[in-house]
Amino acid sequence: MLLWTFSVLLCALSVAFAKSRGISGRHVLRQTQTNGLQDIVTWDEYSFMINGERIALFGGEIHPYRMPVQSLHLDVFQKVKALGFNAVSFYIFWGILEPKRGELSFEGFRDLQPFFDAAMEAGIYLIARPGPYINAETTGGGFPGWGTSVSGLWRTSNSSYVDAYQNYIKTVGSKIAENQITNGGPVILVQAENEYSGWQEPYSEDFVYESRLLEDLRAAGIVVPITTNDAWPGGHYLEVDVYGYDSYPNGFDCAHPNTWLSDAVPEYFFGAHEGFNPEDLNAVYEFQGGAIDGWGGAGYANCAVLTGPEFERVFYKNEFAMSTTMLSLYMLYGGTNWGGIGMPGVYTSYDYGSAIAEDRTLREKYYEIKLQANFWAVSPAYLTSRPMNIFASQAAFTGNNALKTTQTLDAVGNQTGFYVVRQTDASTNAIQTYQLTVPTSAGELIIPQLEGNLTLSGKDSKIHVVDYQAGSTTLLYSTGEIMTWATIDGRDIILIYGNEGEIHETAFKFNTSTVPSASVVSGSGTIKQKANGNSLVIQYKTTGQTVVAIGSKALLYILDRDNAYEFWVLHPPSAGPFAHFSTENPIIIKGGYLMRSVFISGDTLSVTGDLNQTVSSLEIIAPAASSKVVKFNGKPIHTGKTAYGTLKTTQVIATLPSVTLPNLSSLKWKTADSLPEITSQYSDESWTVANRTITVNLLGVEVTANLSASLYGYHTGNTLWRGHFNASGSETGITLDVWGGLAFGYSIWLDSDFLGSWEGDASHSTFEGTFDFPRVLVAGSSHVITVLQDHMGLEENWASAGEQFKTPRGIVNFEFLGSNTTKVDVWKVTGNLGGEDYVDKTRGALNEGGLFAERQGWHLPGFDDSHWDTGSPTVGISQAGVQFYRTEFNLNVPSGVDYPIAIAVSNTTTGVHFRSQFYVNGYQFGKYVNHIGPQTIFSVPQGILNYQGSNTLAVSLWAADPTGAELESLNLQFTAKVDSVMPPVVNVPMPNWTPRVGAY
């Protein structure tokens, strides 16, 4: 209570403090803050600082557990680095690390060290987010399955919960601690909790828990600043070092990717931030980088449109207008919900429509962010800026009511201004014309000065700069947007872009009225120019690439957007362990699919990168003395000089060897029945007797269940129930209420007779079905009901103090029809073999479910199926049940290329209800529900697939209809072809099948 009062007081005080400081107070540079535990990562009201240097942290979210091939982390980190970002935020998934209470494992794919090491090698700072709660569309929101049986309110100071997470936070905290920047590692921030922002009534923010978790993290050795991500700027958990918030302003309706709300662009964030923590920077720890898609959804290609380049231009630039110097995009690379990682509601792909797609290829979104990230990386004035007119932006500086312009000024340097222009109505596709009337060091100017208007077409936003410094060149203003600039061999190289065909104007400021003139040195574009006092004004169209010399000291690249996309800015490593974090000595390169690194040794410049077109050429802007010899991917390449002195290569040729993938339909497939449980010979002697009870409070409604799989240690995958009963003779059927999570289904048998299925749909997470018995039972005879249900993951637990994640998975109610005296004598249950004592330690606790085939390990390589029948999943079965299929094939994909592979199924057979799971070398990398979809392409990373040798593919087929089912088609396909120098891929361990003692 005392603490609570104190915090409220503190909060009220800080609001008052913020108000009293006023605008002029903001111009005083405040003293740098530390948390008193270290002085490497500090901050103030404007930005974080690392080793005393201001830094904007721009990056995005990546989940190590959604990419089990650890040797691929570096590839993704290099792609993040190449787009101009410097930070990656990542969740750590408690449930996958401590699947049995007290038994934590960081073995194999669970080891976080390769992730830390890859970040270090790429030069990316890390923000660790260990929860304990993470949400993240994961089963249980990251909580372990065993937690469902731990009574007490989770995410509060309740001691049973606090005890439950101790072991995890201690262990994972110390691993993070070892990798903090203070110990030479990449971790600069650690987040406590996740969106600790909502509580199930009647509970509210638990300040005791908040402090306790901070203490626990500190006790584990965390010394870097601790942050938290409020779900919105709502002022929760202000006790952390640097409070921040999340925002997903364009929502998740991927089915209508071009529909934006007219007021979708959030404008109030800076004000809210100033209300809560004005002494800190404005930090957005999660900002929309894509969108979730669910079962039956529109597919991630649509989410990538909803959050595409237009979204990035409008929404990210608005964040920058609000002086956000910490911005992390959720997700930047989504990965895969392999095995049972996902919460109910999401399917196998967690592509998220992110800039880097699930198969690690780069979307156009990636190239758009590259333009913005590179601009901020060379704009130090931004690091001490303040938005001046957040609530008065409409018509400001343009006089056009259809436009909003935010003025963001450097409050410390007092020179540079950023004017961020966008549509007042975010949903419009209209074209606006405008002139910008802005204060400059040369007085108030109306821009363009030479002639005409500026335009903003539809969903777009622009950053116009005023009094912007690019090396020794001062841009009095530029309406053409800056991608980057660099001073190379004494000349300021400035890259400016706009949409194809737009008119823009840039003015250069000089010390005297003798101003140089501008001349086109390359390209077909023309310019208009006029000397105006101490400035030179040029007007141009952004079409193609035109290079303009401004006297002898500056070179201006005028680019349309597509040309701008082609540029990369790379930095040669400096010395020491942080060599790859260097932002000195930029080298600018045009061309290629991805440029990964530059390295300088004497007069030789070595560039590495990936190509996806057969022939390309690169333009390289580098100091002459260190680029006399140029190597690309290790080989010297011929370079000539452009008319304006940069290097141009002639012979960069991609090698894209043709590789044939095996035709799965012509392979030899073996098959076996995976539902022997319904045969009369089957014994469930080894199954778990289901005789415990749990009561869970679900949003105020108490649910008591004993047939909840988690009570018995089964937390993932398909679950089977068997109820033994003696018939009265008058039973006519049975009603069952089964809970499995969105898109789940179940099938039921009386002895060997199929009674029917709830096939599932995208909107039900529970279903009560009534099933008639096909025959009259003999009084006194004994029978068994077998229920096979899908388990789509445990619910998340977004509302703290709620018990949502404890929602049962199982049979919540049943009743015999026609006989109210019939009782089930014993219910038995099985999920994965061993439950929490799962068998396959390599592939982890969430990889296997409870299908007979899984319990036996039939999905693993090396299982001897020689005695099985021949049969393929495209032939299928003609009655309800579960069938299992296996095949083997070789791949021979050479090194030096990145050819991602996917399993593809087609889905034109309407109305057939079946579910399939795909196992590649024992790893479950696909769950397909034919009648729900939408996913039909299942990305399987190299490393799970053995690209140079043999592979085992196994498929389960659960037919829910009495007429059976088959996969209409099943293929392997390449999803991209890139000539790549990605770091070598090491296959994950793929241990073979070994006899499973006691498997039933």
Ligand code: IPT
């Ligand atoms: C926010 C969560 O913090 C994150 O874990 C993830 O679930 C994300 O959303 C959606 O993908 S929650 C926010 C949408 C309220």
